[in-house]
Amino acid sequence: MESTMKEMRDGASVLDFDSKSTVEGGVEDVYGEDRATEDQLVTPWTISVASGYCLLRDPRHNKGLAFTEKERDAHYLRGLLPPAVISQQLQEKKLMNSIRQYEVPLQKYVAMMELEERNERLFYKLLIDNVEELLPVVYTPTVGEACQKYGSIFRRPQGLYISLKEKGKILEVLKNWPERSIQVIVVTDGERILGLGDLGCQGMGIPVGKLALYTALGGIRPSACLPITVDVGTNNEQLLKDEFYIGLRQRRATGQEYAELLDEFMSAVKQNYGEKVLIQFEDFANHNAFELLAKYGTTHLVFNDDIQGTASVVLAGVVAALKLIGGTLAEHRFLFLGAGEAGTGIAELIALEISKQTKAPVEETRKKICLVDSKGLIVSSRKDSLQHFKKPWAHEHEPVNNLLDAVKVIKPTILIGSSGVGRTFTKEVIEAMASFNEKPLILALSNPTSQSECTAEEAYTWSKGRAIFASGSPFDPFEYNGKVFVPGQANNAYIFPGFGLGLVISGAIRVHDDMLLAACK
Numbered sequence: 001m002e003s004t005m006k007e008m009r010d011g012a013s014v015l016d017f018d019s020k021s022t023v024e025g026g027v028e029d030v031y032g033e034d035r036a037t038e039d040q041l042v043t044p045w046t047i048s049v050a051s052g053y054c055l056l057r058d059p060r061h062n063k064g065l066a067f068t069e070k071e072r073d074a075h076y077l078r079g080l081l082p083p084a085v086i087s088q089q090l091q092e093k094k095l096m097n098s099i100r101q102y103e104v105p106l107q108k109y110v111a112m113m114e115l116e117e118r119n120e121r122l123f124y125k126l127l128i129d130n131v132e133e134l135l136p137v138v139y140t141p142t143v144g145e146a147c148q149k150y151g152s153i154f155r156r157p158q159g160l161y162i163s164l165k166e167k168g169k170i171l172e173v174l175k176n177w178p179e180r181s182i183q184v185i186v187v188t189d190g191e192r193i194l195g196l197g198d199l200g201c202q203g204m205g206i207p208v209g210k211l212a213l214y215t216a217l218g219g220i221r222p223s224a225c226l227p228i229t230v231d232v233g234t235n236n237e238q239l240l241k242d243e244f245y246i247g248l249r250q251r252r253a254t255g256q257e258y259a260e261l262l263d264e265f266m267s268a269v270k271q272n273y274g275e276k277v278l279i280q281f282e283d284f285a286n287h288n289a290f291e292l293l294a295k296y297g298t299t300h301l302v303f304n305d306d307i308q309g310t311a312s313v314v315l316a317g318v319v320a321a322l323k324l325i326g327g328t329l330a331e332h333r334f335l336f337l338g339a340g341e342a343g344t345g346i347a348e349l350i351a352l353e354i355s356k357q358t359k360a361p362v363e364e365t366r367k368k369i370c371l372v373d374s375k376g377l378i379v380s381s382r383k384d385s386l387q388h389f390k391k392p393w394a395h396e397h398e399p400v401n402n403l404l405d406a407v408k409v410i411k412p413t414i415l416i417g418s419s420g421v422g423r424t425f426t427k428e429v430i431e432a433m434a435s436f437n438e439k440p441l442i443l444a445l446s447n448p449t450s451q452s453e454c455t456a457e458e459a460y461t462w463s464k465g466r467a468i469f470a471s472g473s474p475f476d477p478f479e480y481n482g483k484v485f486v487p488g489q490a491n492n493a494y495i496f497p498g499f500g501l502g503l504v505i506s507g508a509i510r511v512h513d514d515m516l517l518a519a520c521k
């Protein structure tokens with residue numbers, strides 16, 4: 001052992017390279033480091049001990065200038081740091097000062113990601129202590145722009161990439177991840193990133209951001225969190241042409257090829273981490289999201305954040321808003337713009353809760369809720385052509401082509417935007433809501449800010465200060481007629497970290513609707 005270690009230090013005779021090597025090509029230096037060819041690889045050896053120079057480069061343990069005198073002695077750090085010892089509190093102050101100086105949100109994002117790569121404890125300290133200020137940086141809206149530009153800002157992998165190239169080897173890929181005790185996985189296939197569409201492999205920013213919140217808001221150890229992007233290609237032409245694109249350069253696999261990769265992934269996760277690992281599906285397109293949830297909901301500990309997390313947080317928001325707008329849940333009429341994952345997920349949980357409260361069957365309570373999609377109001381005459389998750393919402397009603405007309409005929413008390421399309425709550429729509437509601441509840445859930453159905457300013461101005469408003473991405477307080485209105489944020493971030501924590505610490509192995517209702521309360 002002794003001699004092997006010495007040989008490794010002295011120049012890697014361990015690998016038994018000599019001048020008679022059969023390796024063709026490659027340029028050789030005295031350490032044999034450049035012997036690798038494409039056919040014959042040189043195994044990269046590192047001796048990893050968390051002390052000295054390596055310790056300063058290990059984000060899990062590095063404290064930078066906050067290492068105390070005693071720690072500097074104990075961990076062989078003398079001389080590797082300037083003499084000043086700076087407390088974590090002061091480090092935090094310095095970093096917040098420098099982050100505040102950036103005017104471009106993406107620069108703040110990059111600064112935060114660099115900090116995470118350098119000093120993980122400090123990263124989480126900043127995030128926890130300044131959550132209101134930094135949530136829009138590491139999460140929506142800035143994470144949306146980060147995903148769009150991920151190819152350019154990508155430095156080091158922050159999670160696992162499992163692509164079609166890894167088919168048949170996913171279990172091995174999972175074993176490449178340095179941590180063993182994984183409790184929460186957030187996985188995306190990048191097809192519906194916020195309201196920005198298909199960003200392929202660059203969707204990785206989303207699982208990374210979501211898991212940062214699992215730690216900052218849920219208290220799950222960072223090492224127990226694993227962000228994963230399953231790359232089955234992208235249909236985003238711009239990315240396919242982008243020379244900096246980091247993903248598979250092919251159109252999306254579908255059908256059996258897609259299902260088989262996902263199936264291998266789900267089996268490998270269970271085999272590697274056991275039955276109690278939580279898998280959160282995030283930002284899949286709806287044609288896969290509902291199917292994956294139905295398929296794996298009975299065999300794995302999974303939930304879909306966009307369908308179920310959003311439902312839980314929005315129901316909680318509506319129930320809280322009843323204190324302002326009055327009435328019981330059952331006394332309200334709901335209209336949605338957008339009948340996808342978020343829209344139908346929220347609608348179903350509201351119907352379920354009304355059913356619980358009133359003892360009416362859920363088939364009846366669903367009738368209090370109407371949804372508009374890109375083709376107009378969902379009505380029974382459209383039933384045959386509807387995707388399965390829309391069918392329960394195809395009520396008996398005359399066809400209505402657009403949102404404004406739907407608002408006028410249905411006269412909802414609560415209007416919820418989950419369309420992914422910005423500025424769809426027009427002046428006419430908000431004015432109509434305000435014409436028959438003393439306090440219309442307006443939720444513009446779509447992310448990021450550019451896709452919000454309306455801004456806070458628009459909701460308050462067009463309703464003459466009467467709207468109760470919340471949005472998926474945050475808006476600043478707005479002053480109208482001398483009164484300051486503070487908009488709420490309706491985002492699943494308010495629930496998934498706590499929900500996930502509950503699942504993990506309770507030892508649950510399946511997620512049930514009752515848990516979502518309990519979380520909502």
Ligand SMILES: NC(=O)C1=CN([C@@H]2O[C@H](COP(=O)(O)OP(=O)(O)OC[C@H]3O[C@@H](n4cnc5c(N)ncnc54)[C@H](OP(=O)(O)O)[C@@H]3O)[C@@H](O)[C@H]2O)C=CC1
Nearest residue numbers: 194195338339340341342373374419420446447472491492
């Ligand atoms: N605040 C939060 O916590 C959350 C917010 N979201 C946001 O919600 C948005 C939608 O997400 P998700 O439900 O998963 O997406 P989906 O793609 O599943 O659903 C989008 C829905 O909007 C409809 N739609 C699209 N364009 C229009 C339009 N111009 N007029 C009317 N309807 C339209 C679609 O219609 P059709 O079916 O006819 O195509 C579809 O029904 C995204 O922006 C996402 O960021 C999502 C989850 C959580």
Ligand SMILES: CC(=O)C(=O)O
Nearest residue numbers: 194283306447491492
């Ligand atoms: C918040 C979120 O999950 C989304 O917009 O997709």
Ligand SMILES: [Mg+2]
Nearest residue numbers: 282283305306
């Ligand atoms: Mg999402």
